[in-house]
Amino acid sequence: MNTGQAGGRAAELEGPHQAFQVPRLMVMQWDSGWRVWWCLVECWLSDWLHPCERDIHATHKEYVLRSFSSSQLPETDVSYEKLKKLLATRTSVVIDVREPWELREYGNIPGSINVPLGQVNIALQLNPEEFKEKYGGDMPQPTDHIVFSCLAGIRSQKALDQAVSLGYKDVQHYAGGWQDWAKCEQES
Known part of the structure; x- marks a missing residue:
């Protein structure tokens, strides 16, 4: 072999x-x-x-465990009752991030400014005169309290995240959106 x-x-x-x-x-x-x-x-x-x-x-x-408390996080959701109070006292800017056709078809929260979600990032960086001319309301400042709303809370959360990334501090969203608003208005 x-x-x-x-x-x-x-x-x-x-x-x-x-x-x-x-x-x-x-x-x-x-x-x-x-x-x-x-x-x-x-x-x-x-x-x-x-x-x-x-x-x-x-x-x-080695990692050190640290304590965490959710109470340290700011509350981002606004209820119907709280939004009614904020609108009555005019202490907040309410921005509806739905498309204009949705507002025409379904209605809108009185006193809200319509800035479609796709324009929120750019709109919050405009100068105040351009914002007022384009959207028909006063532009919120980074220190103002802003409440975003939409149909059911999904888009308003995205708008909240965009505003926070631009430096806005006091930002919340109406998680129930227009659907909750319309239901609560009919019941009252």
């Missing part, structure tokens, strides 16, 4: 059990595949299956 350069039984094998040679490298197919399988498992698959087990103690860090 000819063992070849690598010491295996490569040269005499014929048919499906053949060896081929690449310059400077001999690749052999053994008569059983268990050696190849274990080579894969031991050499390559273990690194792939367990990449985090190496030096886990060397990279382990």
